[in-house]
Amino acid sequence: MSNLISAVGRRSSGDYIRTLAAAESGLPAFQFVPDPQSDAANPGAFDRWDLASELRYGQALFTPATLPLDSVAQLELTIERKSSLSDTASLGCHYALHLGHKLANAPRDMSGRAEFTLLKGSDGGWYIQRWVDLRDAGAACWSDLKAAF
Numbered sequence: 001m002s003n004l005i006s007a008v009g010r011r012s013s014g015d016y017i018r019t020l021a022a023a024e025s026g027l028p029a030f031q032f033v034p035d036p037q038s039d040a041a042n043p044g045a046f047d048r049w050d051l052a053s054e055l056r057y058g059q060a061l062f063t064p065a066t067l068p069l070d071s072v073a074q075l076e077l078t079i080e081r082k083s084s085l086s087d088t089a090s091l092g093c094h095y096a097l098h099l100g101h102k103l104a105n106a107p108r109d110m111s112g113r114a115e116f117t118l119l120k121g122s123d124g125g126w127y128i129q130r131w132v133d134l135r136d137a138g139a140a141c142w143s144d145l146k147a148a149f
Contacts (some may be wrong), residue, residue: 038143071100106148107140
């Protein structure tokens with residue numbers, strides 16, 4: 001989780017995508033489950049959302065043209081629940097994401113709950129294999145931002 005926080009703070013699409021499960025890590029494909037309200041408001045946006053979609057999103061977001069270097073890029077994660085086995089971990093987190101991007105149609109402040117399933121790859125690293133997003137009441141969430149891309 002510290003790698004995800006760091007990737008956002010450094011505006012690094014490469015580091016961001018390396019936190020997610022990929023075929024080369026020897027793991028099942030990455031899966032994103034959007035917030036139901038965001039999914040309903042953006043029909044079809046998440047129907048085929050996969051690792052390539054995350055890569056496109058990260059590359060589009062973490063550019064100086066979209067997210068200027070002098071703007072805010074901060075992710076706060078509070079782990080509220082965790083369980084683990086030797087090669088699997090489950091985390092329930094509350095998040096607050098603040099991004100000073102230049103997109104007119106996307107939220108800059110988001111908060112919600114994220115349910116992460118992490119798997120240990122053949123390289124020994126931990127990867128997010130499943131990510132479920134749920135907004136805080138009355139707030140924009142990470143799914144809303146992803147839908148804008």
